[in-house]
Amino acid sequence: MTRTIGVSLKMYFGHQRTLDWCADVAEIARRHPAVRGGGAELFVLPSFPGLPPALDLFRDTPVEVGAQDLFWEDHGAYTGEVSGAELRELGCRHVEVGHAERRRLFGEDDRVVAAKTAAALRNGLIPVLCLGEERAGSTTDAVRTCLEQLDSALAAARAADRVGAVVIAYEPQWAIGAAEPADPEFIGAVCGELRNALDAEPVLAGSRVIYGGSAGPGLLSTLGDAADGLFLGRFAHDPAALERILDEVVALDGVSA
Numbered sequence: 603m604t605r606t607i608g609v610s611l612k613m614y615f616g617h618q619r620t621l622d623w624c625a626d627v628a629e630i631a632r633r634h635p636a637v638r639g640g641g642a643e644l645f646v647l648p649s650f651p652g653l654p655p656a657l658d659l660f661r662d663t664p665v666e667v668g669a670q671d672l673f674w675e676d677h678g679a680y681t682g683e684v685s686g687a688e689l690r691e692l693g694c695r696h697v698e699v700g701h702a703e704r705r706r707l708f709g710e711d712d713r714v715v716a717a718k719t720a721a722a723l724r725n726g727l728i729p730v731l732c733l734g735e736e737r738a739g740s741t742t743d744a745v746r747t748c749l750e751q752l753d754s755a756l757a758a759a760r761a762a763d764r765v766g767a768v769v770i771a772y773e774p775q776w777a778i779g780a781a782e783p784a785d786p787e788f789i790g791a792v793c794g795e796l797r798n799a800l801d802a803e804p805v806l807a808g809s810r811v812i813y814g815g816s817a818g819p820g821l822l823s824t825l826g827d828a829a830d831g832l833f834l835g836r837f838a839h840d841p842a843a844l845e846r847i848l849d850e851v852v853a854l855d856g857v858s859a
């Protein structure tokens with residue numbers, strides 16, 4: 603099974619540190635058996651100014667580069683915004699939509715998330731659609747919240763008949779920026795239900811369900827096949843930690859082979 607491993611650098615690094623991190627990760631990707639053998643699909647989301655140099659640094663690797671946000675229109679008088687059309691023109695493959703921090707700090711609501719998801723798909727980008735409940739509770743409640751968010755996020759793309767493969771990043775909001783991820787059994791239960799929902803819709807074929815929220819080395823080995831991969835934040839800041847996660851992909855492949 604191929605594991606999808608995404609990293610968002612959020613706004614943690616300055617420009618030079620972003621370039622140094624990308625160069626280190628590109629060097630790992632060039633030689634690591636998980637990446638070379640296709641066991642791991644890696645995507646990296648730096649800040650906007652980091653995109654062109656990151657695309658250059660990863661050019662001779664299979665690592666995909668994407669953005670952390672986009673605007674819902676493709677062109678026009680929208681000071682300060684960046685369109686999906688421009689991201690695609692640059693060579694981006696992914697774009698993150700609906701992260702809890704954008705909802706909480708920038709007032710993005712379901713309508714905005716749906717418009718941005720549609721803009722991503724319309725421009726040939728894979729939305730990394732962040733879903734997750736606000737407070738810790740039962741798996742049933744978490745699944746219900748995520749399915750409602752998924753439905754709402756895809757509404758505008760459905761209306762435009764532009765639905766396609768997405769990466770769902772299941773991120774319980776209470777586990778983001780925490781010391782530990784959610785309980786692996788809990789993660790597996792929610793990701794399993796999200797997988798069932800995706801499988802029920804042929805138009806979403808090729809979609810992935812990955813887990814984010816204080817994910818780091820060790821989690822993937824525990825999750826096994828319960829999720830399609832991880833969406834990493836702080837615990838991928840050290841490239842060596844990311845390499846350990848890729849080692850886990852190799853070990854898991856060995857187990858399932």
Ligand SMILES: O=C[C@H](O)COP(=O)(O)O
Pocket residue numbers: 610773777778779780814815816817833834835836837
């Ligand atoms: O974008 C990544 C997620 O929000 C997780 O971040 P974190 O691992 O630093 O909690």
